[in-house]
Amino acid sequence: MGIADHNRAVVLGASMAGLLAARVLADSYTDVVLVDRDDLTDREDADGHAAWRRGVPQGRHVHALLARGRHILDELFPGITEELIAAGARSGDVTGNVRWVMDGHRMPKPHSDMLLLSMSRPHVERHVRDRVRALPNVRFLARHDVTGLLTTEDGSAVTGVTVVDEGTARPLPADLVVDATGRRSRSPGWLKELGYGEVREDRQAISVGYATRYYRLRPELMADEVSIDVVASASLPRGAICAKIEGDRVVVTAYGYLGDYPPTDPEGFLAFLKSLSATDIHDTVHDQEPLGDPVAYRFPANLRRRYELMPALPDGLLVLGDAVCSFNPVYGQGMTVAALGATVLRDHAARPGAPRPGAFFTDLAARAVDDVWGMTTGADLAFPGVEGERTEELLREQEYLDRLLAAAAHDHSLLTAYARVVFLVDPPAALAAPEIQAAVSAASGDRTGDVTPEGLAT
Numbered sequence: 001m002g003i004a005d006h007n008r009a010v011v012l013g014a015s016m017a018g019l020l021a022a023r024v025l026a027d028s029y030t031d032v033v034l035v036d037r038d039d040l041t042d043r044e045d046a047d048g049h050a051a052w053r054r055g056v057p058q059g060r061h062v063h064a065l066l067a068r069g070r071h072i073l074d075e076l077f078p079g080i081t082e083e084l085i086a087a088g089a090r091s092g093d094v095t096g097n098v099r100w101v102m103d104g105h106r107m108p109k110p111h112s113d114m115l116l117l118s119m120s121r122p123h124v125e126r127h128v129r130d131r132v133r134a135l136p137n138v139r140f141l142a143r144h145d146v147t148g149l150l151t152t153e154d155g156s157a158v159t160g161v162t163v164v165d166e167g168t169a170r171p172l173p174a175d176l177v178v179d180a181t182g183r184r185s186r187s188p189g190w191l192k193e194l195g196y197g198e199v200r201e202d203r204q205a206i207s208v209g210y211a212t213r214y215y216r217l218r219p220e221l222m223a224d225e226v227s228i229d230v231v232a233s234a235s236l237p238r239g240a241i242c243a244k245i246e247g248d249r250v251v252v253t254a255y256g257y258l259g260d261y262p263p264t265d266p267e268g269f270l271a272f273l274k275s276l277s278a279t280d281i282h283d284t285v286h287d288q289e290p291l292g293d294p295v296a297y298r299f300p301a302n303l304r305r306r307y308e309l310m311p312a313l314p315d316g317l318l319v320l321g322d323a324v325c326s327f328n329p330v331y332g333q334g335m336t337v338a339a340l341g342a343t344v345l346r347d348h349a350a351r352p353g354a355p356r357p358g359a360f361f362t363d364l365a366a367r368a369v370d371d372v373w374g375m376t377t378g379a380d381l382a383f384p385g386v387e388g389e390r391t392e393e394l395l396r397e398q399e400y401l402d403r404l405l406a407a408a409a410h411d412h413s414l415l416t417a418y419a420r421v422v423f424l425v426d427p428p429a430a431l432a433a434p435e436i437q438a439a440v441s442a443a444s445g446d447r448t449g450d451v452t453p454e455g456l457a458t
Contacts, residue, residue: 007031009349010161010174012146014040016125017321017338018180019132023076024346025178032138033172035163040129040142062212062241062253063121064332067094067114068424072339077131081117084127088246089119092226095419099228102405103235104277110412112419118226118243120251124335141165141172148190149177151314155194158316176355178318178345180338183303185323196313200306204377206328206386208299209261211269212253214291221284222250228284230276232257232330234382239330240273242281252285255330258385264294302328302380304373308361318360320345325369327376336424340368371427400440404431407443414439 009029011018014036025032065073073080085091092098094116100107117124132138141163150160150171160173179187188199222228222244232239237257244250254262254272262272273282304325307313321338344364348355380386382398408415417436420426430436 008033008174009176009178010035010172011178011180012036012161013179013181013321013323014038014129014140014142015180015182015321016128016335017182017323017341018178019125019128020072020076020339020342021178021180021320021345022132022138023135024342025176025349026132026135026138027346028349029176030137032135033141033174034132034138035141035144035146035161035172037145038142040140062243062251062332063119063124063335065117065119065124066332066336066423067116067420069336069339070115070117071425072336072343073128076339076342077128080127080131081115084117084119084124087123087127089117089123090226090244090246091118092116094423095416097224097226099225099280101228101230101278101280103231103233105409106278106280107405107415108409108412110416112416114419114423114425116226118245120245123246146181146186149194149317150174151194156314158314174316176316176318176349178320179323180320182322183326185305185319187317187319187323188305191310191313194314196310200309202304202306202373204302204380204386204388206257206299206301206380206383207259208255208257208328208330209259210253210255210297210299210329211262211264211272211294212251212297213266213269213294215250215252215285216248216289216291217250217284218288221288228280230278230281232383233277234384236277237383237385238262238272238276240276240281242284249291250285252281254281257380257383261296261298262294264296266290266293269294299329302326302373302376304369307357308365310358310361313357313361315354315357318345318348318355318357320364324364325373327372328380331376331379331422333372333376333424337368337372340424344368372424375421375428401431403444404436404440407440411439411443414443 008031009025010033011021012035014034018034022032022034093111094114095112096109145164147162147164149158151158158177160171161177162169163172179185192198227241227243229241230239237260240254242250242252256262263269270282270286307319320341322334327333341364344367348360378394381388381390404414408418421428421431
């Protein structure tokens with residue numbers, strides 16, 4: 001379908017999912033309108049760095065653009081990796097330049113051939129927003145709220161939205177509306193009002209809390225490293241990430257599960273870092289220059305809205321990104337899953353006729369959500385206090401992954417295989433490949449705990 005065959009698409013929310021949605025819709029629609037409550041000017045903080053914005057409350061904390069997400073960004077915005085690096089993003093190999101500490105053990109640093117970009121959320125979002133803003137058929141409606149949907153008289157199709165600017169409401173007609181407003185999306189309520197019933201929600205309570213502080217390090221510290229990741233474990237559900245970002249800064253985000261939240265006073269924050277399974281991050285930053293006080297963030301539960309299970313949906317409304325599924329931010333999957341969702345949207349928008357919601361949501365689940373949801377919820381079930389069913393299959397998978405990571409200390413190919421799954425380049429089933437299982441068995445001296453490819457969680 002050519003661009004002349006479509007008229008207007010309206011995207012709700014100009015965060016990463018919304019920006020990527022606008023980018024792919026610009027290939028199929030003559031007019032793409034991005035609507036957001038925030039002021040979307042490129043504000044800077046007092047030190048000249050891209051400033052976080054109110055609509056992204058977690059924007060001050062560590063963010064990850066996983067390798068698969070970076071590949072998609074380069075496909076949609078050719079040259080953006082080089083652009084981000086030139087503007088200050090730090091780069092390295094995802095295993096060769098990262099100090100991973102698991103259960104107190106420092107993992108080896110083999111070269112993986114996967115590029116890691118480390119930068120703040122405002123940095124990447126500003127560059128993507130600038131690229132989208134440069135598209136001739138995309139325009140932004142900043143500082144606008146959306147109060148509801150426009151529909152046909154029988155509610156069978158969405159025909160636009162009502163937007164409010166400085167207290168004045170007006171209709172904004174559209175052939176397609178894409179909701180990318182995040183976890184607090186109002187689409188479930190709107191659909192219920194239209195008579196489509198409840199959207200099923202799957203929740204896994206994890207009560208993760210963050211605290212983040214920025215530092216400036218002496219140049220010799222982390223000289224050949226992009227980040228240090230002290231991973232939480234079932235025996236100690238606390239962890240932290242220390243990552244170099246633009247502006248010669250590092251961002252340190254500490255986290256704890258099940259209400260074990262890091263303190264936000266400077267002394268308590270450092271004490272929390274010292275309490276982890278290894279003191280690497282504490283030892284790196286404890287005597288370095290802090291850039292402000294720690295700030296907190298809370299994440300109550302993994303949340304998935306099962307639009308693909310709805311018996312009926314109106315034409316003209318699709319949902320994307322965190323508005324469909326929001327994952328434990330510890331794993332850094334959000335931006336990459338948004339990018340995967342954008343590729344699904346691109347393919348459906350390019351087909352003849354209007355995108356069909358049922359087919360879109362089924363495809364979105366299969367291509368962007370199912371594997372990551374299984375990985376995240378399975379990993380979180382390794383923490384004893386997290387509620388949920390621990391099937392025999394899941395317990396076998398967890399035991400196998402424990403063996404794999406122990407073996408990875410001796411067989412570096414296993415660590416790179418694991419990293420390819422964690423960074424969403426390969427599916428989870430790749431870790432159950434016969435050659436991987438053979439390497440794990442050889443390293444551990446037996447063949448107990450072998451797994452099947454189906455449903456492998458990390």
